[in-house]
Amino acid sequence: MAAISTLLSALALLCHPLIVQATGTYQEPEAFVREVFSGVVPSPRKLWIKPELAASIRDILGRDLGVLRIGYWGESGRSAWILEEIGKEQPITVGVVVNGDSIEILRVLVFREVRGWEVRYPFFTDQFRGATLDAAGKLDRHIDGISGATLSVGALTRIAHLALLLHRHSEFAKPLGDLRQ
Amino acid sequence: MTPGPWRKWHSTTGIGAAIFVVFLCVTGFLINHARLLGLDRHYVSEEWLLDWYDIHPKGPPVAYAAAGNWIVRIGDRIYFNRTELPERSERLLGAVSVGTTVFVALRDRIVLLDGQGVVVEVLRGTEGVPAGMRAIGIAGPEGLVVRAAHGDYQPDLDALTWNERDSIEADWSAPADPPAALLNKLLRLYRGRGLTLERVILDVHSGRIFGIPGVLAMDLAALVFVFLAVSGAWLWFYRNGQ
Numbered sequence: 120m121a122a123i124s125t126l127l128s129a130l131a132l133l134c135h136p137l138i139v140q141a142t143g144t145y146q147e148p149e150a151f152v153r154e155v156f157s158g159v160v161p162s163p164r165k166l167w168i169k170p171e172l173a174a175s176i177r178d179i180l181g182r183d184l185g186v187l188r189i190g191y192w193g194e195s196g197r198s199a200w201i202l203e204e205i206g207k208e209q210p211i212t213v214g215v216v217v218n219g220d221s222i223e224i225l226r227v228l229v230f231r232e233v234r235g236w237e238v239r240y241p242f243f244t245d246q247f248r249g250a251t252l253d254a255a256g257k258l259d260r261h262i263d264g265i266s267g268a269t270l271s272v273g274a275l276t277r278i279a280h281l282a283l284l285l286h287r288h289s290e291f292a293k294p295l296g297d298l299r300q
Numbered sequence: 301m302t303p304g305p306w307r308k309w310h311s312t313t314g315i316g317a318a319i320f321v322v323f324l325c326v327t328g329f330l331i332n333h334a335r336l337l338g339l340d341r342h343y344v345s346e347e348w349l350l351d352w353y354d355i356h357p358k359g360p361p362v363a364y365a366a367a368g369n370w371i372v373r374i375g376d377r378i379y380f381n382r383t384e385l386p387e388r389s390e391r392l393l394g395a396v397s398v399g400t401t402v403f404v405a406l407r408d409r410i411v412l413l414d415g416q417g418v419v420v421e422v423l424r425g426t427e428g429v430p431a432g433m434r435a436i437g438i439a440g441p442e443g444l445v446v447r448a449a450h451g452d453y454q455p456d457l458d459a460l461t462w463n464e465r466d467s468i469e470a471d472w473s474a475p476a477d478p479p480a481a482l483l484n485k486l487l488r489l490y491r492g493r494g495l496t497l498e499r500v501i502l503d504v505h506s507g508r509i510f511g512i513p514g515v516l517a518m519d520l521a522a523l524v525f526v527f528l529a530v531s532g533a534w535l536w537f538y539r540n541g542q
Contacts, residue, residue, distance in 0.1 A: 148426045163427055163460050185386040187420045190427055190460075201426050 144229045145239060148201045151214040151228055152192055155199050163190045164290060172288050175256070179280045180204065193291040197223070200282045204274040206232050211274050215282035220293055221251040225279055235271030243272075247279045252287070303538050310531040313524055320521045327505035331498070339498040347491075352509075355494035361486070363478040364404075367397035369417070370478045371404050374490045378404070380417035382485060384493070387411050387422065394436040394473030398444055405436035405446065405473070428455070428462045437470035445470045 152160055167188045168176065176184050192199045197218045203210040209231035216224040225247040227239035237243065246262050253259040258280045264272045286292055334340050344350060357375035364371045369381055373392035378385045380402075389406035396403050401420065402413040410429055412420040423429050432449025439445045439454065445468050446453045452468040455461065500509070507514030 148424065152426055165421075185419055186422060187414075187418065190421070190423075201424075 142230055142233060142236060146214070146226065146228050148212060148214060148228055151201070151226065152199055155214070155216050155224060156192065156194070161192050161194045163192055165190055166285060166289055172284075175284055176281065179284065180277055189285070191285070191289060193289060196291050196293060198286045198289050198291045200285060201228070202278045202281060204278050204281075206235055206271040206274045208232065211238075211271065211278075213275060213278045215278065217282055217286035220283070220286070221249050222247045222279060222283065224248075225275070225282075227275070230271075232271065235265075235268035237265050237268050238271040238275050244275070247275075250279055250283070252280075252283050256284070258283070303535055306531050307535060310528060310535060313531075314528055317521065317524050317528060321525070324505065324521075327501050330501050331505060334498040334501070339501065340496050342497040343493050344495040344497060344500060345492050349500070350491050350495060353495050355491050357487070357490055361478075361483060362392050362475055363483075364392065364395040364473050365476050365478075366395040366402050366404075366473070367415070369395075369397075369402060369415075370482060371395040371402070372478055372483070372486055374486055377490055377493070378406070378411075379486050379489070380404075380413060382482070382489070383417050384489065385411065385413075385417070386419060393433055396436055396438050396444065396473050398438065403436060403444055405433055407433070410436070410446070423457075423460075427460050430462060430464075435472045437472035439468050439470040447472070 146154075165188045168184055168186065173183060189200075197216065200215045200217070201212065202215060203212050205211070211227060211231070212229035214224070214226045214228050215222060225244050227244065230236050230239060243263075243265060246260070251259050258276065262272065262276050262279075330337065330339060359375075362373045370379075371392065372379045373389070376388045376390050378387055378389060378392060385404075387406060387409070389408075391407040393405040393407070395405070400415050402415070402417075404411040404413060408424065408429070408431075410423045410433075412423070414420055425431065430446060430448035430450065430453050433446055434449070435447040437445050437447070444455060444457070446455070446462075447468075447470075451464045451466060452470075453462045453464050454468065456463070503509035507516075507518035510517070
């Protein structure tokens with residue numbers, strides 16, 4: 120009985136850090152932007168959500184973005200976005216860097232749900248590295264899900280798609296001719 | 301052991317449990333397909349059920365007036381006149397208007413609205429909004445000012461720079477009492493978005509909607525199902541063994 124009690128206590132202690140770290144802020148959005156621009160953050164830009172872009176966003180998210188313009192940062196064909204999308208009930212804050220026309224970095228910055236936090240780990244987010252939009256404007260790859268985190272997986276997939284779309288409408292997008300090469 | 305008494309108990313218990321089985325199957329099916337059926341997006345509006353769940357805002361509403369509009373926080377919901385804004389926050393610090401734009405200060409961001417309450421933009425720490433915001437105001441011709449933990453700030457919203465000053469004389473946004481009719485309307489709106497049908501079905505399925513007695517009743521039903529399974533299996537093996 121004592122051995123069982125010890126084993127259960129050890130298991131609880133092992134699990135506790137995982138539970139504590141599951142929700143919360145993994146990186147402040149400001150710190151993410153500073154990191155991806157090596158400490159020299161360019162002046163923020165504004166992207167107006169015009170009707171055509173709004174319609175494309177609605178196709179991706181199933182809803183409007185909720186703002187008329189969105190801020191981003193960029194230089195030399197590279198843009199950084201701080202985007203939020205709801206998993207089950209709470210928004211997940213994600214930082215995305217698009218370079219050229221593909222995703223360079225996708226990182227979960229703030230996670231507020233009690234389930235689905237496994238999406239923060241590189242084994243999942245690395246799937247988005249190099250992702251781009253295909254000729255039909257869809258994400259060019261299938262993203263493997265995580266059992267028990269379906270809604271979080273869906274949210275991050277939508278964010279990746281959205282970031283690539285927004286980049287194409289930003290000042291740092293490649294001309295369409297270059298994309299076809 | 302003869303099957304006679306067991307068969308009688310199995311039959312009697314089975315008839316009594318049948319209604320629970322049907323009930324749990326129906327609610328279980330609905331729970332499994334809640335998202336497809338939109339049950340997580342359908343909100344309960346029946347007052348008696350909202351009262352049963354004690355769906356009431358924690359704490360009194362907080363309201364600010366700006367350019368003839370009312371910005372009201374109830375719970376973590378923010379309303380612009382009678383429209384709920386997409387942003388949520390446990391703190392509403394103030395609201396001011398500059399030109400045709402209404403600036404609403406929440407705990408960690410400033411929401412820019414046009415005259416109709418459409419969200420133009422949300423400014424956060426990434427856009428330089430100072431940490432520890434306490435108040436928002438207007439400093440004469442100099443425009444928008446923000447009081448934060450480490451000082452007062454005046455933004456250049458085009459360049460997104462924030463100029464820190466030790467202290468700025470400003471007309472700081474202060475809470476006010478909105479019209480009673482508006483407040484009552486907003487309270488009804490708040491309650492009407494506080495409880496999803498999915499939540500109710502989950503609690504009915506588990507018995508939790510009736511608290512501990514409901515949960516214990518479902519536990520008892522589970523034991524009855526175990527009895528039916530064991531007795532049914534025993535009767536089957538007994539019959540086939542003969």
